[in-house]
Amino acid sequence: MATRTAPPLALLLLASFPVTGLAQEAVEATTIGGYGEVQYSNHSGKGTPGEVNLERFVVYLAHAFSDRISLRSELEIEDARLENGSASGEVALEQAYLDYRLVDAVTLRTGLILVPLGILNEIHEPPTFNGVARPDFDHDVLPTTWRELGAGVVGHLPGVSVVSVRLYLLNGLRADGFTAEEGIRGGRQQGQKATFANPSFTGRLEYGRPGLRLGAAFWYGGTAGQDSVLGTGAFDAPLAVVAADGRLDVGAFQFRGEFATIHVGDAQAINSRYGSAVGSRIAGGFLEGAVNLLRPIAPASRQTLMLFLRHERFDTHAAVPPGTAQDPALARRITTFGLSYKPLWNVVFKGDYQLRRNRAAQGQDDVLALGMGYQF
Amino acid sequence: MGLGARWWNRAARSLGAVSGASLLLLSVAGLTGRLSAQSAPPKKVGAALDRVFGPGTRADSLSLDGTIVLRMFRENELLGYAQVRNVKGKDQPITYLVATDTALQLKDIDILVYREPYGGEVAYEPWRRQFRGKSPADSLVVDRQIRGISGATISVNAVTAGVRAALASFARWREDGRL
Numbered sequence: 001m002a003t004r005t006a007p008p009l010a011l012l013l014l015a016s017f018p019v020t021g022l023a024q025e026a027v028e029a030t031t032i033g034g035y036g037e038v039q040y041s042n043h044s045g046k047g048t049p050g051e052v053n054l055e056r057f058v059v060y061l062a063h064a065f066s067d068r069i070s071l072r073s074e075l076e077i078e079d080a081r082l083e084n085g086s087a088s089g090e091v092a093l094e095q096a097y098l099d100y101r102l103v104d105a106v107t108l109r110t111g112l113i114l115v116p117l118g119i120l121n122e123i124h125e126p127p128t129f130n131g132v133a134r135p136d137f138d139h140d141v142l143p144t145t146w147r148e149l150g151a152g153v154v155g156h157l158p159g160v161s162v163v164s165v166r167l168y169l170l171n172g173l174r175a176d177g178f179t180a181e182e183g184i185r186g187g188r189q190q191g192q193k194a195t196f197a198n199p200s201f202t203g204r205l206e207y208g209r210p211g212l213r214l215g216a217a218f219w220y221g222g223t224a225g226q227d228s229v230l231g232t233g234a235f236d237a238p239l240a241v242v243a244a245d246g247r248l249d250v251g252a253f254q255f256r257g258e259f260a261t262i263h264v265g266d267a268q269a270i271n272s273r274y275g276s277a278v279g280s281r282i283a284g285g286f287l288e289g290a291v292n293l294l295r296p297i298a299p300a301s302r303q304t305l306m307l308f309l310r311h312e313r314f315d316t317h318a319a320v321p322p323g324t325a326q327d328p329a330l331a332r333r334i335t336t337f338g339l340s341y342k343p344l345w346n347v348v349f350k351g352d353y354q355l356r357r358n359r360a361a362q363g364q365d366d367v368l369a370l371g372m373g374y375q376f
Numbered sequence: 377m378g379l380g381a382r383w384w385n386r387a388a389r390s391l392g393a394v395s396g397a398s399l400l401l402l403s404v405a406g407l408t409g410r411l412s413a414q415s416a417p418p419k420k421v422g423a424a425l426d427r428v429f430g431p432g433t434r435a436d437s438l439s440l441d442g443t444i445v446l447r448m449f450r451e452n453e454l455l456g457y458a459q460v461r462n463v464k465g466k467d468q469p470i471t472y473l474v475a476t477d478t479a480l481q482l483k484d485i486d487i488l489v490y491r492e493p494y495g496g497e498v499a500y501e502p503w504r505r506q507f508r509g510k511s512p513a514d515s516l517v518v519d520r521q522i523r524g525i526s527g528a529t530i531s532v533n534a535v536t537a538g539v540r541a542a543l544a545s546f547a548r549w550r551e552d553g554r555l
Binding site for chain 1: 466467468489490491493494496497500501502503506517518519520522523524525526527528529533
């Protein structure tokens with residue numbers, strides 16, 4: 001036990017220090033950061049010229065109101081500009097939340113929050129992932145960047161301080177946005193006058209140690225949106241997501257993977273109500289391996305040149321409800337290989353080649369892509 | 377003893393243990409480092425020093441180049457040195473403690489206050505343990521001597537750079553005879 005009395009010397013010393021040291025003053029501080037990426041892509045086949053796009057330009061703005069209360073926000077411009085009537089381009093808040101650090105193990109969080117599913121939904125700064133574009137899995141299955149309004153708690157379990165936890169109550173999805181191709185993506189509300197007719201619960205357990213991070217996450221909520229046909233209960237047209245992910249670094253090698261399965265309850269009713277063709281189960285994942293080619297050549301260098309190979313398999317029609325025809329073109333297999341060169345840990349130049357296949361062998365093509373990205 | 381009871385005992389102990397070191401640190405905490413706005417609760421500094429140097433120690437302090445250096449004693453035997461510092465993470469300072477023995481070999485580091493939303497694994501024992509036994513002459517490079525944690529890149533780089541800076545400062549003061 002550490003209990004003991006204060007030696008007189010310490011008391012003497014204490015008296016000689018200014019009393020102002022006792023108070024923890026709160027000094028406010030504002031931080032600006034950001035990330036961005038430019039992408040060039042060229043699909044194989046005739047009449048598909050290359051396209052280059054300023055995919056994202058994101059400004060990160062954080063403010064500490066005190067030692068315990070802080071704001072974090074990300075304002076994003078997609079596709080460089082936005083004009084009335086233009087088909088692309090978006091200005092959006094990606095996140096905007098207040099944190100209140102209650103004690104070391106517990107932080108309360110409220111605002112526009114990232115749903116903690118998979119790897120890329122929470123961490124998607126371009127230098128953090130291989131490949132010019134984010135994995136398609138993180139678009140069509142886990143709808144990155146998925147953020148909704150609500151509140152929750154983040155922290156770690158007392159006594160089990162290698163496991164961290166996030167648990168949120170957020171507004172739910174809207175079934176009227178679900179599609180066959182992109183699953184639940186169109187059902188996100190993204191902080192814009194979101195209906196709270198259906199709350200959702202989402203959470204994540206994460207284990208992190210040097211070279212290894214494992215995550216398991218869930219999302220559960222209703223999606224009916226008080227539609228008289230689908231139901232007016234909080235958990236009518238229920239939807240459940242279960243996801244797992246892992247990241248492993250061994251010497252010059254890096255491995256990562258993400259998996260998810262989504263159960264769309266009442267898919268039959270949703271499809272007949274909205275004339276859509278959403279699957280009753282959406283599932284898949286990816287595995288990726290990479291090796292740092294500079295490690296054997298220049299072992300002391302902090303630059304990295306990763307050669308990577310990623311294989312994605314997912315199906316937004318893994319199961320379909322009665323009355324909906326299963327579309328084999330939605331069972332996708334995407335293989336991407338290429339290089340990521342990082343002169344610094346937060347700047348990246350990328351190039352890759354992608355083979356896009358599906359079970360129906362329809363509309364298959366290859367894509368050559370080049371890109372740059374940064375974060376600070 | 378259940379998990380809850382153990383946790384409660386630990387909490388109660390840290391409240392009760394306003395030890396010599398921590399009493400002193402009530403005043404030192406406000407003075408640590410140049411980024412003194414964000415400091416660590418004195419009780420936490422005291423608990424960290426107890427953990428690293430064992431119970432029954434006392435401390436005095438030196439102010440070197442505006443940094444408070446704690447000298448840790450048991451009876452009249454010098455055990456080592458400690459500094460409380462801040463290093464910027466993504467948007468907030470991370471407050472950490474660096475403790476060495478008298479030969480300036482790292483006994484341990486401790487993350488006293490972590491304020492960032494992601495990357496808190498730097499506070500966990502499996503990552504911190506990599507620093508033990510390192511000296512100012514050792515190079516500390518992320519993904520070489522110090523393994524990183526994916527998803528905590530900014531914090532890992534920040535704390536590693538901070539520990540390097542702390543060790544370098546100890547070595548400098550030792551060299552010019554002030555420590």
